[in-house]
Amino acid sequence: MTAKADSTPVKVHLKTKITIGEESDSFELVSFGRYYEKGDAVFLKYDEVQEEGTTHTIVKVTDRQALILRSGAVKMRMAFNELEEQNGSYESQLGTLLLTTKTKTLSHTQSDSELEGNFNLSYELKMQDSPVGDYVMSIHYKEEA
Template identity: 85%
Template sequence: MTDFNSESTPVKIHLKTTITVGEESDAFELVSFGRYYEKGDAFFLKYDEVQEEGTTHTIVKVTDTQALILRSGAVKMRMVFNEEEEMNGSYESELGTLLLTTKTKKLSHTKNLSRTEGDFNLSYELIMQGSPVGDYEMSINFKEEE
């Protein structure tokens, strides 16, 4: 396996997620420190989320047309986002594996070419086991640590 740390840059990551179910909205924010790296036509953000249940390792892979979010540890999840089509993913819990489907409404990203900073924005409807569970707005802002 490749050691990404030699080619990666330490970044500060600001993640904001807004979940809307019917008339109700909830917003969550997380500030974490992680790594940014590029491989092929994609860029990656790798960071940890520490919660009561334990630590979740998260990898976000972004290309021009698609995004992938992989989570492992306390939470195991795989979600794929593509504006052209609905994508299937999965969420593993102690109750078993649940099928997730994402209907991506908006997928965009910007990158500053002179330094390691940018953002990634995602808007999607999440469907679990065939039932809609809510609309999600996610924005990730990353900036090279000084």
């Protein structure tokens, strides 16, 4: 992986809670990645290593919206906007499936004194117009000294 000259190594702590009906499941991941800014957007790049293989993840956050791109073992594109539903895609063995996200909350806060921040997102996810569940995701990142 080639690092951009203006990117900073960060430790990424991702928590995801998925609720489907009455059932809830939580996942946590700690990874090391890169942080960089381009235009009015903040980017986090990190890898998720799972049994199926490694997934490269890019999270792009601006004031009003966010985008999560995954490639590798999982290929997925999800967009988030508090004002309207967004379409995305998920590539599976069955072909490309349509994802729709309805964003409930989206926030990004960052420390002024050091490179550390939180990105919080909650959304309803549909796949091919069928509800998949409610997701609450939080990413905490901090510069690696």
